[in-house]
Amino acid sequence: MENRNNITEFILLGLSQKKEIEVLCFSLFLLCYIAILIGNLLVMISITCSQLINQPMYFFLSYLSLSDICYTSTVTPKLIVDLLAEKKTISYNGCMTQLFTMHFFGGIEVFILTGMAYDRYVAICKPLHYTVIMSRWKCDAMIAASCAGGFLHSFGQFLLAIFLPYCGPNEIDHYFCDVYPLLKLACTDTSRIGLLVIANSGLMGLVTFVVLLISYTVILHTVRSSSAENRYKALSTCSSHITVVVFFFAPLLFIYIRPATTLPEDKVFALFYTIIAPMLNPLIYTLRNMEMKNAIKKLWCQIIGSKEIN
Numbered sequence: 001m002e003n004r005n006n007i008t009e010f011i012l013l014g015l016s017q018k019k020e021i022e023v024l025c026f027s028l029f030l031l032c033y034i035a036i037l038i039g040n041l042l043v044m045i046s047i048t049c050s051q052l053i054n055q056p057m058y059f060f061l062s063y064l065s066l067s068d069i070c071y072t073s074t075v076t077p078k079l080i081v082d083l084l085a086e087k088k089t090i091s092y093n094g095c096m097t098q099l100f101t102m103h104f105f106g107g108i109e110v111f112i113l114t115g116m117a118y119d120r121y122v123a124i125c126k127p128l129h130y131t132v133i134m135s136r137w138k139c140d141a142m143i144a145a146s147c148a149g150g151f152l153h154s155f156g157q158f159l160l161a162i163f164l165p166y167c168g169p170n171e172i173d174h175y176f177c178d179v180y181p182l183l184k185l186a187c188t189d190t191s192r193i194g195l196l197v198i199a200n201s202g203l204m205g206l207v208t209f210v211v212l213l214i215s216y217t218v219i220l221h222t223v224r225s226s227s228a229e230n231r232y233k234a235l236s237t238c239s240s241h242i243t244v245v246v247f248f249f250a251p252l253l254f255i256y257i258r259p260a261t262t263l264p265e266d267k268v269f270a271l272f273y274t275i276i277a278p279m280l281n282p283l284i285y286t287l288r289n290m291e292m293k294n295a296i297k298k299l300w301c302q303i304i305g306s307k308e309i310n
Contacts, residue, residue: 003287006166006167006168007092007166007168007170007185008091009090009094009169009170010090010091010092010095010170010172010178010185011080011088011089011171011172012088012089012160012171012172012174012175012176013085013088013090013172013175014079014081014082014083014088015083015175015176015267017035018297022083022159023081023083023084024046026080026083029076029080029083029158029275030080031103032076032133032275032276032279033076033077033080033275035074035193035279036068036069036076036275036278036279037069037227038181038192039188039281039282039283040065040066040068040069040255040278040281040282041059041065041069041277042282042290042296043062043282043285043286043297044062044065044066046292046295046298047059047061047062047292047295047297047301048062049299050298050299051296052291052292052294052295054136054281055222056119056134056139057116057119057120057123058239058291058292059136059138059139060112060116060119060142060281061116061285062142063112063146064109064112064113064281065281065282067105067108067109067112067279068109068278069082069278069309070101070105071102071105071106071108071109071274071278072274072275072278073174074101074102074105074176075098075099075102075274075275076111076275077092077174078098078175078176079175082087082175086096086284088251089202090177091306092166092244095172095177095182096162096177097157098176098177098179099157099158099178099179100105100154100157100158101152101154102154102156102176102274103150103157103179103201104150104151104153104179105150105157106145106154106273107146107149107150107152107154107190107204108150110149110150110204110205110208110247110248111145111150111208112146112152113208113212113241113245114144114208114211114212115139115142115146115250116214117211117215117216117245118142118215119242119308120215120216120219120237120241121133121218121219123217124219124222124223124234125218125219125222125270126177135198139158144301148223153200153201153204154255156196156200157197157201160193160196160197160200160302161179161182161183162261163189164182164183164186164190164193165186165187165188166182166185166186166187167187168187169185170185171185172185173262173267174235174243174267174270175270175290176269176270176274178270179201180197180255180260180261180262180266181262183197183260184262189213190260191260193260194259194260194294195260197256197260198256198257198258198259202253202256202257202258203257204254205253205257206253206257208249209214209245209249210252211278212245212249216237216238217265218243219234219238220235221235222236223235224303230243235264237289240284240285240289241284243280243284244277244280244281244284244285247272247277247280248271248272248273248274248277250272251269251270251272251273252273254269255269255270266281
């Protein structure tokens with residue numbers, strides 16, 4: 001614990017050392033962050049201000065959008081500011097806070113995606129019992145369980161990192177604080193801790209991903225004997241969910257399911273689940289969803305109408 005106090009701040013090496021690339025990335029990621037905020041807020045408000053909030057699928061989608069905003073906000077604003085900064089630093093306390101909050105909201109997102117898959121399974125495979133199984137009480141309980149699961153996951157990661165001794169160097173080869181880059185800086189043997197990280201993040205992501213794939217496989221098998229219209233509706237909904245799952249889980253598993261090592265490619269893969277997936281989620285869930293389109297149109301009509309009255 002005494003050695004740990006030798007480090008009061010960390011230096012983030014970021015995505016690139018070239019100024020031209022950093023300026024380009026600044027413009028790109030600033031636009032991406034604005035798109036994330038606008039897109040997810042639009043989804044949340046459109047669902048909350050319409051009857052869609054009473055449907056479990058959209059109830060979960062509104063919370064997914066909220067978790068997307070919180071999740072990307074733990075990393076993206078700091079990344080954007082650092083891209084124009086001469087020296088990219090983060091305090092020790094700030095680093096540990098970022099580590100905890102990122103895994104907390106990331107864990108919530110993982111469990112909400114699992115809840116959405118369960119909702120689609122019940123809707124398609126057990127339609128007659130859907131309203132009973134997916135009651136509002138159960139939906140609220142699933143959101144609460146997602147928050148609890150996210151907290152337990154992030155608290156485990158936080159404990160693994162905060163008790164490590166850091167006595168130099170203090171350069172993190174990443175654009176945010178994460179467990180693997182911190183293990184590389186610890187001045188002690190971290191092989192056992194690396195295994196705990198794999199068990200916490202890697203296996204949690206892998207098990208969830210396998211469960212999601214199994215649920216969608218069962219759904220697709222069930223709709224084979226349905227009418228063409230029902231098959232199209234089920235495939236349309238499930239394809240949106242599967243796209244989100246792949247964008248989020250594929251890079252996440254690449255980083256966390258392997259032994260505790262850092263690769264130069266990690267920073268690029270991390271962009272997919274910290275920025276790209278939260279930005280694409282509103283588009284994926286609205287472009288092929290007529291109910292969401294109608295809710296957004298109704299919201300815009302209400303806003304325009306209120307302005308005309310004023």
